[in-house]
Amino acid sequence: MSCVSIEGVARVFESARGQRMQALQPVDLEVRENDFLTILGPSGCGKSTLLRIVAGLERASSGRVLLDGVPVQGPGAERGMVFQSYTLFPWLSVEQNICFGLRERGLPGAQQRERAAYFIAKVGLRGFEQHFPGQLSGGMQQRTAIARALANDPKILLMDEPFGALDNQTRALMQELLLGIWEAERKTVLFVTHDIDEAIFLANRVAVFSARPGRIKTELAVPLPHPRDYRMKTSPEFMDLKARLTEEIRAEAMAADAR
Incomplete structure (x- = not known):
């Protein structure tokens, strides 16, 4: 069953001088219930643009996005968004x-605190409830952002290179954390990255974008078993997938440089 249907979605940007730049060629993509789908491609290929259209933060120039058969017209609580920057309110504590979002929806205070406590524990921030973002490391801020998105119980989690600003060790820990949450919660996840290892490790399916203007060049299933941990990244199966995706991305990066 499809959770999100992306049908012929294209995006053209127009400058103040009337110059047109096509960011996305028409894209067709089905995201199934409980999928963890990573979108992989070279920088500037339109991955984030597509994600923002699914989130309702941008409008497609043509085509449409359906969520459970209903056209997306704008942002909605059924889609939780996590950005590369942490986008936390600096004047609010982790718990706040x-x-x-729960307060905006009118949930009673006791229910807000109960849900917050559950996801604070899930992301490993117990004891930091009353800390402010400026008192936290980058990884802890991103854990807060993920907990905030999950607390609203979205149907689909949209993640735009959420670990891109983290150091390698923290990034690997955050990947395992997110995968553990997905294995427990079984949310549908659409995750944008340009990191090949990350795309394989997290996903049950990878969609590879071409160079700009972006289109889906290849879709690849990731038949690696669950639960997963860092040791899987050196397995023959993982390395085979990495070699194939590396060649796909290399070809697109070279095509982009030739333009």
Whole structure:
């Protein structure tokens, strides 16, 4: 069953001088219930643009996005978004940041705190409930952002290179954390990255984008078993997938440089 249907979605940007730049060629993509789908491609290929259209933060120039058969017209609580920058409210504590969306929805305070406590524990931030973003490391801020998105119980989690600003060790820990949450919660996840190892490790399916203007060049199943941990990244199966995707991305990066 499809959770998200992307049908012929294209995006053209127009400058103040009337110059047109096509960011996305028409894209067709089905995201199934409980999928963890990573979108992989070279920088500037339109991955984030597509994600923002699914989130309702941008409008497609043509085509449409359906969520459970209903056209997406704008942002909605059924889609949780996590960005590369942490986008936390600096004047709110960890607990208050996580409760923000719940308060906007009118949940009673006791229910807000209960849900916040559950996801604070899930992301390993117990004991930091009253800390403010400026008192946290980058990884802890991103854990807060993920907890905030999950607390609203979205149908689909949209993630735009959420670990891109983290150091390698923290990034690997965050990948395992997110995968553990997905294995437990079984949310549908659409995750944008340009990191090949990350795309394989997290996903049950990878969609590879071409160079700009982006289109889906290849879709590849990731038949690696669950639960997964860092040791899987050196397995023959993982390395075979990495070699194939590396060649796909290399070809697109070279095509982009030739333009």
